[in-house]
Amino acid sequence: MSRPGPIHRLLVGPDEYPFVTLERRARALAPPGVRVIHFGMGDPREETPGFIRDTLRGAVPAVSSYPAAVGRPELRAACAGWLTRRFGVTLDPERHLLPANGTKEAVFLLALAVVERGQDRSTIVIPTPAYPVYEAGARFAGAQVHHAPLTSAAGWNYPHNPTGATIGPGEYRRVLDVARRFGFWVASDEAYADIYFDERPHSALELGVENVLALHTLSKRSAMTGYRSGFMAGDPRLIDALRRFRPSVGVATPDFVQQAAVAAWGDDAHAEEQRRRYAAKRSLLMDDFARRAWRIEGSEATFYLWARAPGGDDVAFVERLMRVGLVAMPGSFLGEAGAGYVRWALVPTLEECREAVTRLDAVTDPVAR
Ligand SMILES: Cc1ncc(COP(=O)(O)O)c(C=O)c1O
Secondary structure: OOOOOHHHHHHHOOOOOHHHHHHHHHHHHOOOOOOOEEOOOOOOOOOOOHHHHHHHHHHOOOOOOOOOOOOOHHHHHHHHHHHHHHHOOOOOOOOOEEEEOOHHHHHHHHHHHHOOOOOOOOEEEEEEOOOOHHHHHHHHOOOEEEEEEOOOOOOOOOOHHHHOOOOOHHHHHHHHHHHHHHOOOEEEEOOOOOOEOOOOOOOHHHHOOOOEEEEEEHHHHOOOHHHOOEEEEEOHHHHHHHHHHHHHOOOOOOHHHHHHHHHHHOOOHHHHHHHHHHHHHHHHHHHHHHHOOOOEEOOOEOOEEEEEOOOOOHHHHHHHHHOOOEEOEEHHHHOHHHOOEEEEEOOOOHHHHHHHHHHHHHHHOOOOO
């Protein structure tokens, strides 16, 4: 196929997926022989805790069977248990919960499950800047997309990615009151709920399940991006619809991954340890940026730092970074409202972060540029 077809256009519009563009630019600009340090994509380089890996290994069966899309009862129970410990909410694992192969597919497919094509109720409201999959899913489902800009003046607000900002129960209540009054769904992507530094981020589920679907993942909390394991929790009407829809799509989580997930959701100590690691990297970069008078906004939770681009042009600034072998994400790649900002994913190791900080001297020094 020499030209992108209609599905490609539907999915990504005229633009390339941001991470593909970023990778291509980095390859072109990074000096030969220099090890590139990636702050671009939110893929943690931390080790998956040993007990989780061991559980997975021990769960691989001699005879393999198709897993069920509804998941193992003990997985749904483990997810519900974590929600109770973490947010103080009590859900029924049978009626309120479904596993997902990570939240990316869940977000994408959710639009297909809820959009009524050709109906008045086919608008999906998406914040900008935001995780690009919200828009890809909405477009593919044939929804009209309405962008709700997040701004510096309003403190950025949810979602955490890319801004790292958080919201409180009061703001959730405002959104949910309107949703319940007018009858629309609220998808609350809470992928980073366990990566925080001061106040613990809240969940929409704290205000009840009606009209809500919250999405959670082990990718960030437990450094398990490769396992593809998360879950959806919320309104039983929506869970029921998804329970009927998802088996046809082939997104059931493999049983041995589910067993590893049971171990991961059942333990909070390793999540605490992950937070400690991110906190060390965060302080290192925040102190360094402060020394350079680079302004940080949002960034209260998640492993992202959302910083003003020195000089104002986020793409030009990231290209300067690439010339010293560093990659970060231009805010404009994640939506127009992100222009002028750069997202730093604190995913390299602490040692790599130290190395990055020394390389930044060459970026800020006008003589070296
Ligand atoms: C806001 C947000 N939601 C969802 C995801 C998807 O995560 P996963 O599919 O690994 O659960 C990501 C990944 O970076 C994300 O940033």
